[in-house]
Amino acid sequence: MSDARLAILSKVRQAQIRAYIPEAKSGLPARLAYPALDPGALRFRLLEEFALLGVEAFVEASEADVRRRLSGLIDGKSVLSWDPDHLPYGAGDCLTGAKTVFGSDSRDEQGQAEIGLTGCENAIAETGTLAVTSGPGRPRAASLMPITHVVLIRASDILLGMGEYFRKTRETADRGNVPLPYVVFITGPSRTADIELSLTLGVHGPGRVIAILGP
Amino acid sequence: MSRFLDRVETALQDEELKGALGRATDRLASRRSASLDSLEDSDMIRDMARRAKMGLLTDLAGNLETFEKNLINNGVQVHWAEDGKAANRIVVEIAKARDCKRAVKSKSMATEETHLNHDLLEAGLEVLETDLGEYIVQLAGTTPSHIILPIIHMTKESIGEVMHRKIHVPYTSDPEKLAKIARAKLREAFLSADIGITGANFGVIDSGAVVLVSNEGNARLVTTLPRVHVVLMGIEKLVPNLDDLDLMIKILGRSATGQKITTYTSIVPGPRREGETDGCEEMHVILLDNGRSRILGGPIAEILGCIRCGACLNACPVYKNIGGHAYGDTYPGPVGAIVTPGIRGIKGWKSLPDASSLCGACRDVCPVRLDIPRMLLELRKHAVEEADVPWTLRAGLWGFGMIASRPWLYRTAARLGGIAARLMAPDGWIKKLPGLAGGWTRSRDMKAPAPKSFQRMFRDRHV
Amino acid sequence: MTHPKTVQLFHTCIINEVYPEVGMSVVNILERLGIEVRVPASQTCCGQPAFNAGFHADARKVARHTLDLLSATEGPIVVPSGSCGDMITHQYEMLFHGDSRGQGGEPAYLAKARAVSHRCYEFSVFLVDVLGITDLGARLGSNAMKAAYHPSCHLLRGLGAKTQPRALLAGVQGLECADVKDQEECCGFGGMFSVKNAAISGAMLENKLRNLEASGASTVVSCDMGCLMHMQGGLRRKGSKLEVKHISQVLEAGFK
Incomplete structure (x- = not known):
């Protein structure tokens, strides 16, 4: 490739022979272990973290309850949503009550939406984090542009730590010999403390995150 | 008297700086320690993170080649830049060749280091910083004074004043209102921008992916809306794999702001894929040397493990008294006192390693346990050998x-x-x-x- | 380690020239504990001033002298200073190590430095960790006081001794330890730093003295005379009534 590439690599190669790099502490594990927790404990932990982050959470017992809750939140509103077949719990049916735009609509229309509706690949209990991947029918803008983000979480998708998510994703990618998906880990509403450390929500991303936990 | 000592005198007489800085650093320091205390095995996790960072330096060249290969497999175009000027030239060329006119940026120390904005403006591009703090820095025409909180030196009153004067909005000192004004202004810019520029918090070698963290979400917008995304990253900003990334994420947010994790962590493995409706169409990664290979070849190689969390700034009694601008370059505080002479050369910068009582507070809080006092001593020795000493x-x-x-x-x-x-x-x-x-x-x-x-x-x- | 019968005292240059009475307090305490104190007469300074300024060749001259004379002795070496103790324990190794491939290093002195390092103890660490003593029987009686402990940076973070001095002070009857804001923050001394960067050092000192005065203590106690000399000079300039004492002076005062 370029001259710069060769020049840099050769300088680095020369340098790393001479580099003073302190030795690592011995006796450390190869990687972190994540203990297996039962689903109830995981959900409890997740809800605890949501509360600390200011994520509004609803726990629903059945698929019908999830849909009812969702309709209550989005009816009559403009919603930028994932394509219906990517939403769990048949939640796509609820979109009839809202003015809905999708990833395929124009950016201006997307920009007008009041609510973004997505599912998530996993929720990370340890930190109250949502792992939201994107792909066809799952636009990144849905969890990003509207001021409110509603996310649907399946009980079986709750993991303890991010490391577990990474291992699962790595294995899937290696098995299929495909690249990793684009993923964003979302932990609470968009925030800034740039001005005198005073906390302000919703500076660029959503200022409100609402999680519906289904069965 | 040296220029550094002049800047110090100015800073020490600045009452606004003293008030704003002292309050903010104290709160950040106590949040940091509380949040690390609540992390189980935090000592072990820090040791493991250090191992990962130090380990990859032993064969940085090989790791860079693997990273490059995996990026290319993911459809990313990779560029190499020996210095800041070269990096900026590459960005300008990419923008011109794709007919890009408006650039949006998310906070990046690497682009501050290369003075990218200056070169982009000179080439006729519009550039807008989108991190709230950086946006205000840009409006005010100054430079950031902290790695994490660019306007830690300003009060809300003077921020309100800058926004009033520069974008003609009614004066307010209410942080919430100021943030709302910025959101509206910047959202317009995002929608019309055609090129997004970011740094990288990490490059994951085995995944060919770039990792970006932000609390505001501007880094997400920068990588989601414009059709071209350019990443400018130092050659040292790598982690071997996702397991190691897990360690870094666990310590970065806690050390920086006391959050268990930063609000948004994006893993960007290349441009948008078939069938996707957002994300950039083209992604470029520029790997920047700018003195890093020279650092690697000497006794301060360890500093290349820095994850730019800013904890050492908040702990440093010198930084707390003089603020970031006194350090005279992109990187302030203890880390800056090492990185700046490292990338710019010891001549002209020997005052920085001298400006430390060697109290070791930085070493105590460093999440990857960099022995900053040791490196300051090495640089002092280097200064005696190489630079003019009275x-x-x-x-x-x-x-x-x-x-x-x-x-x-x-x-x-x-x-x-x-x-x-x-x-x-x-x-x-x-x-x-x-x-x-x-x-x-x-x-x-x-x-x-x-x-x-x-x-x-x-x-x-x-x- | 078995209870040593003899120790070598590396008294440090500041104590020898400026605060000789502190050295005597250290000797008095050790002798009262039945330990013979030997003071190698040809000792000078550990060399830290030159080392910290980056003048390694000059620092090596002094360090070689110190290592030669300490190597010729036996038994534990007690240093009534965290800073000089840290220099001998940790920085000598860096001084003689050379680069990553050992070039420019001095293997013979590196070996001496490592051997001496293992014998070297700061005074409070020696009392608590080696002798296992936290209560020396000090009783302040009618001189009861409120003291502010200042953990010196090189003792606290360099040698990692956080608890030992506090344990010793807790054993002094009639001594109340004051809470000090930002207690573990540097006083701004830093050797040459206080001269080369006098303005920053002065600002750090000012913060420290303000916090110490606000603590309501009448005395600042520390294990390092360098820091105490710095704070004492600042207190005197301000006209403050706050006194400074080495930990040995407090421990000794009670059982005189």
Whole structure:
């Protein structure tokens, strides 16, 4: 490739022979272990973290309850949503009550939406984090542009730590010999403390995150 | 007096700086320690993170080649830049070739280091910083003074003043209102931008992915809306794999702001894929050397493990007193005192490693346990070898070495010095010392040596 | 380690020239504990001033002298200073190590430095960790006081001794330890730093003294005379009544 590439690599190669790099502490594990927790404990932990982050959470017992809750939140509103077949719990049916735009609509229309509706690949209990991947029918803008983000979480998708998510994703990618998906880990509403450390929500991303936990 | 000492005097007289900085650093430091205390095995996790960072330096060249290969497999175009000018030229070329006119940026220390904005403006592009703090820095026409909180030195009143003056909005000092104004202004910019520029918090070698963290979400917008995404990252900003990334994420947010995790962590493995409706169409990664290979080849190689969390700034009593601008370049605080002479050369920057009492607070809080005081000492040694050092100091310490290695000479010199000092100070206290030593008596008295040394007292008792 | 009968005292240059009475307090305490104190007469300074300024060649001259004379002795070496103790324990190794491939290093002195390092103890660490003593029986009686402990940076973070001095002070009857804001923050001394960067050092000192005065203590106690000399000079300039004492002076005062 370029001259710069060769020049840099050769300088680095020369340098790393001479580099003073302190030795690592011995006796450390190869990687972190994540203990297996039962689903109830995981959900409890997740809800605890949501509360600390200011994520509004609803726990629903059945698929019908999830849909009812969702309709209550989005009816009559403009919603930028994932394509219906990517939403769990048949939640796509609820979109009839809202003015809905999708990833395929124009950016201006997307920009007008009041609510973004997505599912998530996993929720990370340890930190109250949502792992939201994107792909066809799952636009990144849905969890990003509207001021409110509603996310649907399946009980079986709750993991303890991010490391577990990474291992699962790595294995899937290696098995299929495909690249990793684009993923964003979302932990609470968009925030800034740039001005005198005073906390302000919703500076660029959503200022409100609402999680519906289904069965 | 050096330029550094001039800047220090200015900073120490700045009451606004003193107030804003002291309050913010104290709160950040206590949040950091509380959030690390709540992390189980935090010591082990820090050790493991350090191992990962140090390990990859032992074959940085091989790791860069693997990273490059995996990026290319993911459809990313990779560029290499030996210095800042070259990096900026590459960005301009990419923008021109794709007919891009408006650039949006998310906070990036690497682009501050190369002064990218200046070169983009010169090439006729519009550039807008989108991190709230950086946006205000840009409006104010200054530079960031902290790695994490660019406007830590400003009060909300002066921020309101800047926004009022520069974008003609009614004056307010309410942080929430100021943030709302910025959101509206910047959202327009995002929708019309055609090129997004970011740094990288990490590059994951085995995944060919770039990792970006932000609390505001601007880094997400920058990588989601414009059709071209350019990443400018230092060649050291790698982690081997996702397991190691897990460690880094666990310590980065906690060390920086005391959050368990930063609000948004995006893993960007290339441009948008078939069937996707957002994300950039083209992604470029520029790997920047700019002195890093030189750093690697010497005793301060360890600094290349820095994850730019800013914890050392908040812990540093020097930084807390003088703020970021006094350091005179992109990276302030203890890390800056090492990185700046590292990338710019020791000549002209030797004041930075000198500006430390070697108290070690930085080393204590560093999430990857960088031995910052050791590196400061290495740079001081380097400065003595390479840079101009006042001959008085050189002669003084030569004299010290000569005398203190000869006990009889040492005792004679101490006795004579003691007599002279007691003549200057009949009451036992010297109020004003001459020459370089006058620094001491600027704010303190100097106790004169005792008439009878400890050794003589001891001998008198024990013989 | 078995209870040592003899120790070598590396008294430090500041104590020898400026605060000889502190050295005597250290000797008094050790002798009262039945330990013979030997003071190698040809000792000078550990060399830290030159080392910290980056003048390694000059620092090596002094360090070689110190290592030669300490190597010729036996038993534990007690240093009534965290800073000089840290220099001998940790920085000598860096001084003689050379680069990553050992070039420019001095293997013979590196070996001496490592051997001496293992014998070297700061005074409070020696009392608590080696002798296992936290209560020396000090009783202040009518001189009861409120003291502010200042953990010196090189003792606290360099040698990692956080608890030992506090344990010793807790054993002094009649001594109340004051809470100090930002207690573990540097006083701004830093050797040559206080001269070369006098303005920053002065600002750090000012913060420290303000916090110490606000603590309501009458005395600042520390294990390092360098820091105490710095704070004392600042207190005197301000006209403050706050006194400074080495930990040995407090421990000794009670059982005189």
